[in-house]
Amino acid sequence: MCRNFKGLAFISAASLPFLANWLNGPNSGCTGICGSCGGSCLTWIAACCSLLIYRINASLFKKYKNKLQEKEGKEG
Amino acid sequence: MQRVIKTMIENFKRKTHCFIQLMEYCRKTLDRPASRSIKRLLGYVLGFLLFYAPFALFHRAAACLLNIESNLTIHSFCLRVPTAHLLDGKIFQLNLPVISLFLLSLSAFFLGPIFCGKLCPAGALTEYLSMLVPEKYKISWADHIPVLHVRYGFFLGFILSSFLGGHLACAYCNFYTFDLLINYIPFGQITAFSSSMLLTLILWILILGVFTKGGRGYCSFFCPVGTLQNIIYILGSRILPIHGRLSIIRTRCNGCGLCLLKCPMNAMSVNDNGIAEQNMHLCILCMNCADKCPSKAIRYTIGKNEGQPDVQKF
Structure with a gap:
């Protein structure tokens, strides 16, 4: 499970430059929320979102693991 | 004529000695x-x-x-x-x-x-x-x-x-x-x-x-x-017989963990044997760890690779 989270981090990071190209490319339809940035402002927002999702998943996994351990402890 | 040459040689020797002393002083000062x-x-x-x-x-x-x-x-x-x-x-x-x-x-x-x-x-x-x-x-x-x-x-x-x-x-x-x-x-x-x-x-x-x-x-x-x-650093350490790298003297390291605290890249760790380890994926050779090491166990060396380097898996 932990390996999957690391894989998720790898894929999220790898997708960031692609996301920047896609979001800010000529065919993306992005007019720029703060002017003609020609950059990756949306990418950073996406990065923060993916980081947040990763953290939520990790904490949920931790809680799930703790519960599982408690259950196993009671049964044992 | 001979006396003049002798004096010149002596002067040169004296100046060279002074220069060597100066260099030694500079080396000691820079090593602080x-x-x-x-x-x-x-x-x-x-x-x-x-x-x-x-x-x-x-x-x-x-x-x-x-x-x-x-x-x-x-x-x-x-x-x-x-x-x-x-x-x-x-x-x-x-x-x-x-x-x-x-x-x-x-x-x-x-x-x-x-x-x-x-x-x-x-x-x-x-x-x-x-x-x-x-x-x-x-x-x-x-x-x-x-x-x-x-x-x-x-x-x-x-x-x-x-x-x-x-x-x-x-x-x-x-x-x-x-x-x-x-x-x-x-x-x-x-x-x-x-x-x-x-x-x-x-x-x-x-x-x-x-x-x-x-x-x-x-x-x-x-x-x-x-x-x-x-990536190239790891590649070089695996391929080259002589390579510049951070080396940790295992006999000197006491596992105090000060290098861990001082590393700006979080590239140092202490293994189960209580010896500091370098993560070659992250180390930038800033030598902060070597400067702060109280037992002088970490140093940068250009020399023969002693077997395969300890490249951490991830």
Whole structure:
């Protein structure tokens, strides 16, 4: 499970430059929320979102693991 | 005549002896921890003078020596440009980005990532700024995020996305942001900072810089130049019989863990046997660990590789 989270981090990071190209490319339809940035402002927002999702998943996994351990402890 | 020659020889000997003594004094002085810190700072100043306008000594020297065209911006020293030119064949032409990349790779192959640890002023800026912030306000991102996975993932995406065209990589490049910070802000050209550059600036200086433990969060996660150098460093240590690397004297190390606290890249760890270990995927050879080591167990050596290096798995 932990390996999957690391894989998720790898894929999220790898997708960031692609996301920047896609979001800010000529065919993306992005007019720029703060002017003609020609950059990756949306990418950073996406990065923060993916980081947040990763953290939520990790904490949920931790809680799930703790519960599982408690259950196993009671049964044992 | 003979007497004159004898006197001259004696004078020369005396002067040489004085010179040797002076050199010895300089070596001892420079070997002091405080002097080593100053030496390190001077290295970053040299890096600034070499790569950043208005000085850009490296660009000027290359343009003069090789008779090639070069502008004085940091774009001339760009990893992304050669990768973007892999398909159109421009990478095989003699231009500054290709030469820079070649020199960078060559130095990393034989000596390790010395550019990051000794010269890069962009990385040093956040590291030195973070020293001004108390430790309790800093976040250790390495405890929450798998650093190596993000580092290599971003690098892979960075290289592959280069083939898609465009110059979007500049928008999240700390080298370029630093260039703007130096050459545009002082002249009142604040409009040069686009919205995305401002976000990069905030992320690089504040979130992953000043408020990160060690101050090199951006270097750890997003710097493609550093990642490339570390890959080449590992490759060199595996292939070459003689290689420059950080070596830990196992008999001297007492596992106090001071190197862990002082490493700006979180590249040090203490193994189960209580001996410090270097993570070659992250180490930038800044030698902070060696300076702070109380038992002098860490040092940089150029010598024979003793078996396979301890490259940590991830």
